[in-house]
Amino acid sequence: MQEGLTQQIREKARELLTSAAVDCIIGYERASDGLTARPLFAYEPNDVDKLIFDQTCTHNLSRFLVDKRDSTVAIVAKPCDSRAVNLLLAEKQIQRERVYVIGVVCPGIVEATWGQINDRLQARCQLCREHTPPMYDFLVGEPTAEEPPVEPYHDVAELEAKSVAERQSFWAEQFARCIRCYACRQACPGCYCTECFVEQLDPQWVGIRVAPAENEFWHIIRAFHLAGRCIACNECERACPVNIPLSLLNRKLEKDVLELFAFRSGLSAEALLPLATFKKEERLGMGE
Amino acid sequence: MIEGYQPKIIGFLCNWCGYAGADLAGTSRITYPANIRVIRVPCSGRVDPLLVIKSFQQGADGVLVAGCHPGECHYVEGNYYTRRRFALLHPFLEYLGIEKQRFRVEWVSASEGKKFSQLVSSFTEELAKLGPRREA
Numbered sequence: 001m002q003e004g005l006t007q008q009i010r011e012k013a014r015e016l017l018t019s020a021a022v023d024c025i026i027g028y029e030r031a032s033d034g035l036t037a038r039p040l041f042a043y044e045p046n047d048v049d050k051l052i053f054d055q056t057c058t059h060n061l062s063r064f065l066v067d068k069r070d071s072t073v074a075i076v077a078k079p080c081d082s083r084a085v086n087l088l089l090a091e092k093q094i095q096r097e098r099v100y101v102i103g104v105v106c107p108g109i110v111e112a113t114w115g116q117i118n119d120r121l122q123a124r125c126q127l128c129r130e131h132t133p134p135m136y137d138f139l140v141g142e143p144t145a146e147e148p149p150v151e152p153y154h155d156v157a158e159l160e161a162k163s164v165a166e167r168q169s170f171w172a173e174q175f176a177r178c179i180r181c182y183a184c185r186q187a188c189p190g191c192y193c194t195e196c197f198v199e200q201l202d203p204q205w206v207g208i209r210v211a212p213a214e215n216e217f218w219h220i221i222r223a224f225h226l227a228g229r230c231i232a233c234n235e236c237e238r239a240c241p242v243n244i245p246l247s248l249l250n251r252k253l254e255k256d257v258l259e260l261f262a263f264r265s266g267l268s269a270e271a272l273l274p275l276a277t278f279k280k281e282e283r284l285g286m287g288e
Numbered sequence: 289m290i291e292g293y294q295p296k297i298i299g300f301l302c303n304w305c306g307y308a309g310a311d312l313a314g315t316s317r318i319t320y321p322a323n324i325r326v327i328r329v330p331c332s333g334r335v336d337p338l339l340v341i342k343s344f345q346q347g348a349d350g351v352l353v354a355g356c357h358p359g360e361c362h363y364v365e366g367n368y369y370t371r372r373r374f375a376l377l378h379p380f381l382e383y384l385g386i387e388k389q390r391f392r393v394e395w396v397s398a399s400e401g402k403k404f405s406q407l408v409s410s411f412t413e414e415l416a417k418l419g420p421r422r423e424a
Contacts, residue, residue, distance in 0.1 A: 217345060274376075
């Protein structure tokens with residue numbers, strides 16, 4: 001089945017490049033370990049035979065769309081990736097007519113590191129409800145019926161049930177490991193600011209030293225800047241070299257956004273993001 | 289309660305309501321605890337969650353954001369955004385290990401000097417009972 005996906009992607013990519021409908025195809029190719037996948041930018045019809053799609057294609061390629069906003073590109077997008085495309089469109093970061101989305105019906109992505117593949121699905125894929133992209137121009141694969149949702153926030157609820165002191169120590173331990181490489185930011189399709197708040201010098205919100213308070217500040221604000229925007233591709237957590245459970249932060253906010261505003265990010269390109277809008281009559285338990 | 293412990297509160301007060309309310313408390317000679325350190329902001333919508341987190345990190349025991357009542361914002365709709373933002377931040381703070389009682393968003397109009405005074409008193413009392421923030 002996956003060979004079929006690769007073939008269909010290659011055919012479409014060749015057609016798009018040959019007809020010069022797009023300047024570039026952003027897709028996946030086999031990494032040099034011969035097992036995992038890495039991003040590929042295909043500019044020539046000759047490049048398209050390098051394109052692949054299988055259960056190792058973990059990257060969220062929509063990360064590159066903002067950099068490529070001045071050219072016309074096609075992108076290979078899994079369901080979560082296509083939600084990120086919707087987010088970028090909703091936030092007016094890219095133009096619809098300059099991006100062609102090759103949506104892929106996703107079989108779920110497996111855990112893999114350099115030179116080694118596990119057969120187990122990634123945590124995000126075990127919780128995934130959408131195997132068909134919510135938006136695409138061309139669909140590869142057969143749409144599947146939506147699966148009944150699993151309880152997606154059980155680990156968040158477990159942490160919520162702990163005492164304040166336990167939660168405080170838990171996060172202090174997690175943040176203490178951070179080396180502030182900002183790989184989480186670099187992997188994130190929603191983190192596209194040209195100047196990130198951690199790099200501002202006047203005022204300098206976050207010192208450059210790697211220290212508990214600075215680390216904590218970075219992680220809280222990073223997560224909150226993605227509140228109501230995060231599309232749960234979990235690439236931040238995968239990119240983290242010290243295994244900080246960033247999805248516990250992101251999914252807590254995702255859960256609260258769903259409860260408070262009945263909103264899930266990335267399902268529509270016209271959506272108004274929850275913190276960029278309001279309803280006069282809502283109450284929300286603030287100041288009453 | 290710890291003997292002699294005085295909680296520190298950082299208060300972000302909007303220029304048009306919260307701050308004017310505090311001012312009215314002053315000119316009306318209504319007393320309120322000196323535990324609050326007031327920072328005047330143009331609108332409660334100006335209060336970035338970053339300022340709240342920074343306050344806690346720099347040693348605040350409690351943070352208060354006070355703005356105009358919804359529907360009465362000087363800038364028409366600034367406080368509606370405040371409301372959404374902090375409705376989301378509040379449970380997130382708790383999740384990170386900052387007690388729910390340590391953060392408050394309140395609506396105080398320019399005529400509510402009394403309310404402001406009562407608010408600061410009750411907040412101070414509550415924080416004094418809670419004690420200082422635990423070192424992580």
